[in-house]
Amino acid sequence: MRSVIRRKVTVSLTALATMSTLSTACATSAGANAGSREARPAYASVTGSAEFTLPYVKDDDVRSFTFDAHAAPYSKPLPGIPTGLPTDARGTVKVSHYSAGRDITYTSEGRVDCLVTGPHTATLTAVITKVSAGGPPWVGKRLGFSVHDGGADQGRSRDRVGFSWEMVNLLPGGTAETPEAQVGTCMAPAPYAPVTKGGYTVHHADLLPPPRG
Incomplete structure (x- = not known):
């Protein structure tokens, strides 16, 4: 037992x-x-500030972009699209350009309206709300930006940026008054300009399906 x-x-x-x-x-x-x-972040974002150089121009100008962009999917209803879009976004963009020839810095600020990301990459657009005296006539205009996040930098940054004016987005046969096409939401060229100082952080998140109900 x-x-x-x-x-x-x-x-x-x-x-x-x-x-x-x-x-x-x-x-x-x-x-x-x-x-x-x-x-894995629920929403995409692009943040940071950096100076960059143009590979096709050699000058003493100083150009920089500052991004504080965050995805806000389905937050901006549109005619026929009451839910808004998965690419809706919020935040700010700041553009700075020091002209060595004129010894003056021009600045612009814009409101982010669209953001799309992939691993280490992003495209975003912003509608310009403010331009400093003597700057380009951008108020009310949508501009496009692209970012490549090269990861943790050691020495020279591996990040890159691109933008939707100057050498891209030209209209074949366009006039002197309207040489460029209108920029749609989230439209920007590949990030072709190498960052020389500072850097960006891209948090990628897949676009979300529409909300239920």
Whole structure:
């Protein structure tokens, strides 16, 4: 009888130990999965400030962009699209250009209206709301920007930017008054200009499906 009782106790303890191990493993796995989910941002963003150089121009001008752009999907209703779009965004863009020839800095500020990202890359657009004296006639105009986030920089930055004016977006056969095409939301060329100082951080997140109901 005692041997039978001992066997029953041993079996019960073994079962409890096995259940405890399985429970711990499941909790660890769930925690790892939760951590993985938390590591992926729910919404995309582009932040940072940097100076860059134009590969096709050699001058002493100083050009820089500052981005604080965040995805805000389905937040801006449109005619026929009451839910808005998955590319809706908010935030600000600042453009600065020091002209060495004129010894003056021109600045512009804009309101972000669209953002799309991929791994390490982003395109965004902003409608300009303010331009400093003597700057280009951009107020009310949408401009496009692109960013390549080269990762943790060591020495010279590996980031790049692109923008929708100057050498791109020209209209073949356009006039002197309207040489450029209108920029649509999230439209920008590839990031072709190397960053020389500062840098950008792109947090990628996939575009979300429409809200239910």
